[in-house]
Amino acid sequence: MGDFSYCQDCKKSTEVVFDHAAGDTVCVECGLVLESHSIDETSEWRTFANEGQDNDPVRVGGPTNPLLADGGLSTVISKPNGSSGDFLTSSLGRWQARGSNPDRNLIQAFKSIATMADRLGLVSTIKDRANEIYKKVEDQKPLRGRNQEAILAACLYIACRQEDKPRTVKEICSVARDTTKKEIGRAKEFIVKQLEGEMGQSVEMGAIHAGDFLRRFCSHLGMEKQTVKAAREAVQKSEEFDVRRSPISIAAAIIYIITQLSVDKKPLKDISLATGVAEGTIRNSYKDLYPHISKIIPRWYAKEEDLRNLCNP
Incomplete structure (x- = not known):
C-alpha cells in the first residue's frame, strides 16, 4: 500500500506511490505526477555476495571528524572472502597492512x-x-x-x-x-x-560542588524521592559553613546523616561503595559537619529530637 495525498485531477485524496528511479510521487488513480525530483532520504542498501548475514547492509558511513586529517573518511580495502593470499603482496595491500593511516x-x-x-x-x-x-x-x-x-x-x-x-x-x-x-x-x-x-591556553575547569555528585550517588543507593530531596537541601545549606572537606566527601557524609534519620537506613559500607569515599573519610567528614547539623538538615525532614538521637561522632 502507498501513502495518500490530494490529487488535483481526481479532486480527492487518493493513494500515491513513490517512483524511486525518477524521484516522482504518482497518483495511482490517474497517473498524475504530484511531485517530481524528490530526494529519497531513506537508507541505501547494498548487496555483496561475499558478505555474511551479520554485516549491516545499510550503505551509510560514520560522520566526518574535523580532528582527523581526512575527516575520518579514508577508504579501507579489506581482503575479500575466498580470495588468494596475494592481496598482501600487492603494493596497496602492503601499504594498508603497515597501518599507514597517519590518524x-x-x-x-x-x-x-x-x-x-x-x-x-x-x-x-x-x-x-x-x-x-x-x-x-x-x-x-x-x-x-x-x-x-x-x-x-x-x-x-x-x-x-x-x-x-x-x-x-x-x-x-x-x-x-x-x-x-x-x-x-x-x-x-x-x-x-x-x-x-x-601552549599558553587557559584550562578552566570550574569549582565542583557536593550537589554535582549527590543525585548520582543517591541513585546508586536506591534512595527514596523525599530522602533525596532532603539530602539536596542539606548539601546546599552545608556550603554556608567552612567545612574543609572535599565536595565528594561532604556529599557522602550528608547521605549518611540523612539516611540515619530515615526509616531506610543505609550501612556505612554501602555508602562508601556507592560514593567511592573511604569509610574513615565519611566518618571524619560527618564529625566536621556535626556542629552545624541542626542548621543543615531541613526542619521538615527531621525534628530537633531526631537530631539529638543521632550518634555523636
Whole structure:
C-alpha cells in the first residue's frame, strides 16, 4: 500500500506511490505526477555476495571528524572472502597492512575515549571535548613513555569538569583499563601543564560542588524521592559553613546523616561503595559537619529530637 495525498485531477485524496528511479510521487488513480525530483532520504542498501548475514547492509558511513586529517573518511580495502593470499603482496595491500593511516593513533584514542564515556553514560559533547583536549596534547608529541590509558582518562575527567558534568576520579578510573587513580591524577596535572605552560591556553575547569555528585550517588543507593530531596537541601545549606572537606566527601557524609534519620537506613559500607569515599573519610567528614547539623538538615525532614538521637561522632 502507498501513502495518500490530494490529487488535483481526481479532486480527492487518493493513494500515491513513490517512483524511486525518477524521484516522482504518482497518483495511482490517474497517473498524475504530484511531485517530481524528490530526494529519497531513506537508507541505501547494498548487496555483496561475499558478505555474511551479520554485516549491516545499510550503505551509510560514520560522520566526518574535523580532528582527523581526512575527516575520518579514508577508504579501507579489506581482503575479500575466498580470495588468494596475494592481496598482501600487492603494493596497496602492503601499504594498508603497515597501518599507514597517519590518524590511526588518534582514531584508536578516540575509540577508547568513546568507550569510557559510553560506560559512564556521558553525552556526546563531553566525548567531543575530551577528543579535542587529547588532540591538542598529542600534537605536542610529548606522550612517549606515558601511560596512554591514564592520559585518555584524564582528558575525559577534564572534559566532564569543563562541561559542568563532573565525575570523580574513581568513577573515571572504574571504566579505564590498566591505570590507577594516582596515575590519572598525575596525567591530569601533566595535561594542564602542557596546555597552560607550553601552549599558553587557559584550562578552566570550574569549582565542583557536593550537589554535582549527590543525585548520582543517591541513585546508586536506591534512595527514596523525599530522602533525596532532603539530602539536596542539606548539601546546599552545608556550603554556608567552612567545612574543609572535599565536595565528594561532604556529599557522602550528608547521605549518611540523612539516611540515619530515615526509616531506610543505609550501612556505612554501602555508602562508601556507592560514593567511592573511604569509610574513615565519611566518618571524619560527618564529625566536621556535626556542629552545624541542626542548621543543615531541613526542619521538615527531621525534628530537633531526631537530631539529638543521632550518634555523636
